[in-house]
Amino acid sequence: MIKNKKAKWTVRTLLLVGTLISLYFVPWLLVKAWILPLPDTIQEQAEEVIDHGFDGMIVYIDQAGKPPQYYTAGWHNRDSKIPAKPQALFKIASISKLYDAVAVTKLVKDGRLSLDKTIADYLPELVGRIENAENITLKLMIQHRSGIPNFTDAPNFWAAPTQSYEESLALILDKPANFEPGEDYEYCNTNYLLINKIMDDALGYSNFQFIQEEILSPLHLNSTFGSLSEVNIDNVMSGYHVDHPHDLKADEHGMLATAEDVGTFLRALNDGSLFKPGEQEIYASIYKFEHSGWVPGYQSFAKYHKDIDAVIVEFYNTTDSKLYNWNLSEIINNRIYKILKKQK
Template sequence: MHKRYIPVISSMAFACLTVILSGCSFGLQPLPSTVQQQLNDAVDQGMDGIIVCVNRPNDIQLYAAGWKNRESQIPADPHALFKIASISKLYVAAATTRLVAEEKLSLDKTLAEYIPEVADRIEFADRITLKMMLQHRSGILDYSSEPEVTGETFDDYLSFAARIYDKPAVFEPNKKYRYSNTNYLLIGEIIDRTLGYSHHTYVRDELLTPLGLSNTYNIPDEANMEELMSGYLKGWEPDVKDWEYPLPGGSMIATAEDVSVFLRALIDGTLLSPEEQAIYTSVYPYEHTGWLPGYTSIARYHPDIDAVVVQFVNTSGKEIYWLELKRLYKRIVRILEMNYQS
């Protein structure tokens, strides 16, 4: 597999530093009465395109505003595909949970036992367990914080992980929590070795197909790119839709509706058995955010209104812009709370 992987999380750090915000500040505006009005306002303040899905029992509502493709002036389509980035980790965690329940994996087995060749390359590999990696308590350095090496190529997951080899751990295993994409890169490798085939196939067969999620794809090569929403990075004019990110825990593409159906099934016991549910609850949350250049996403369940709310925005920027995206999401939830509780 001699393919050029573009480590887009780290390679565009220079562009993020040049971000000039459009000045949007949702906290200073009155709350509109409908979700659609709020999306329209957000687009007016500089967001390129937005999709929102509200999944309540027997009722799924979809909203969209702005552009699916800015250059061609194609309106945002609520059924468009989207790069869900780290929301993909929910699917990997669920797959790992099932394999643990089937006794094909063990939460207490160490990284060194699963992948012996990293024993001397990743600090504390003989003490880091699968459970710690799932929970982001391994202390393993996040590869996305490391600079891209000019001209480097990646034949497999471990050749990508090599950028963090022989570097100090962030902390000793299980001492703290710190999010690291490397954890899920290694978990993808572990699952592949355990199964003897790609974890993508396992996710599709065990999680996606039973739920009828025909608009969810493990990697970009599986999807129809014409259906994919374009992505835009603040301070970087061209569409970044074609930038590749095929690594475990961040590679998936889906519609907002499919993500909402998956998350609800993950929470309500439709997807997992009681044993699997107990394992999952012990290792990972039932929500996630996602970030890739041009693509930001939030998926959460809100028990007070019994709703899964998924927000996709095809605009990304530096940290202060992410705060605006979170403010938008909170305002959408507040509108839903007012409407459903009135």
């Protein structure tokens, strides 16, 4: 307890100095985005995003009792001056891990996979090449608690990304573990590289075909695809990276979808309609119900807000190496939620 005015004044001074020091090291663009008055509408907020330096944005909202809401701002293609399109395809990056986790859940329920089996069981050729392979279970990989090094953390990875399972795996083979299995958490794309391989082997065909049959088709998600090779590239929103001169949409980075398709999937994931009997309990024990994604040129966010019964999906088509745009996106996402909550 502070017992005198002088002590109180000292504490307040220290807090003020600490705040000023912290603000000094925070880019002023982030501070500006945080302190600006909240707009009355989501459309105004989307247009404000362009003023912050993003080239384009798509927002999709599925709120109970209301028709779907779509908002866009900026460019679908900056060079051709094509405005952003609500139904554009977008590289959803790590949001795809939600689909992978659902696919694993369904295979576990069917008895084709076991959460307790290890890398040694499923990929015995990696024993001695991945540390602790005998103790890293499928469940630990899903939950990012394996300790395996992350292949996308390899030096200059994004300047020349790998194009195959073998190339990606080679970046971490024979590397020491970051921690003992189950002892810590570290987000790691290698986990899902291996999970996809395990699913392919168990199925005898591409796990994305299984995702199409068991997830996409039942939900009528006809605008979700496994790769660029499956789509008309003109339908893909352009992606830009600060200080990089070229459009990045032709770079292959896995799944693409419209914001509406992602929103429909996320609603079904959270309300349980995606699952057959017994599956929802398995899923809830292994993974989360929201996700974000990042690859050069593309930032994506998908979240269900229980208090307003709304799914919100935000796509931003501009990234940067220092992740200022990522932090800025999270500020904007929170402002969109606040506007929607205020309107409710």
